[in-house]
Amino acid sequence: MPLPRDAPPARYLDDMKVGLRFAGDPRVVQEQEIIAFARQFDPQPFHIDAALASQTLFGGLIASGWHTAAMTMRLLLEAFPIGDGTIGLGGEAAWPNPVRANDAIHIEGEVSAVKPSRSHDDRGIVTVRTETKNQNGDVVQTLTANLLVFRRKSKSA
Amino acid sequence: MPLPRDAPPARYLDDMKVGLRFAGDPRVVQEQEIIAFARQFDPQPFHIDAALASQTLFGGLIASGWHTAAMTMRLLLEAFPIGDGTIGLGGEAAWPNPVRANDAIHIEGEVSAVKPSRSHDDRGIVTVRTETKNQNGDVVQTLTANLLVFRRKSKSA
Secondary structure (H helix, E strand, O other): OOOOOOOOOOEOHHHOOOOOEEEOOOEEOOHHHHHHHHHHHOOOHHHHOHHHHOOOOOOOOOOOHHHHHHHHHHHHHHHOOEOOOOEEEEEEEEOOOOOOOOOEEEEEEEEEEEEEOOOOOOEEEEEEEEEEEOOOOOEEEEEEEEEEEEOOOOOOO | OOOOOOOOOOEOHHHOOOOOEEEOOOEEOOHHHHHHHHHHHOOOHHHHOHHHHOOOOOOOOOOOHHHHHHHHHHHHHHHOOEOOOOEEEEEEEEOOOOOOOOOEEEEEEEEEEEEEOOOOOOEEEEEEEEEEEOOOOOEEEEEEEEEEEEOOOOOOO
């Protein structure tokens, strides 16, 4: 599945500033996606079986948190592409509310830190905070991620 | 894909102690898995196209960090099952080295904190640190995760 052609232009370290904000389009999460992901990576009753899930504390089928994280990555690539790649070094995530089948999720994000490398002129670490929200505005994931970001190559290079 | 039948017994809050350690069996990561995951969630050249990947700073195809996280979840369920479910509230991850095709990855973990809930007698938050390592002992992911863990239900309940 290629990314949409009308994606915004890719940003480089030169373009990054604390407070830079972005938001993306919603994605509807299908029950079959939730089950397929979880059967592979997180095969617990509340992720793979709607009937069993209804008897758990969640009261119904919910997506694995790692599925929410993976979908958020896709939404991040679409909403905030980075030149030479979106390369995550690590980060901190939380899942304050679950994602359920037919939820429409979207991301809202902001650059919270920009640190040029001391040892390499061509790169830096950019910290990006995203909230992934459902159609009711409930936050289903917060993520603070450190990304390796390169400078734009000069045209004469 | 059900979990293996010879999985260790599920642990409850009653069984959790700081310093409790566990380790799991290796899982070999196939190139097609890396590509399939990334085409869906992280379709960047270094994750989906071996030829293009060889021209990037990674020098070849690598797994999406979220794929490594998802595989680690599966390995965690197998090595350290938790009664009533392994429910992640959030955590902190880093990917100090990439996962490549045909790597055999396994996890090693430890309980680093156990905090019974003040408001609910039947549960607590358990912090689990895992390292995911490849066949050379390189750490490909560190994860510190906060899990919601329930007490064992008493037999008279």
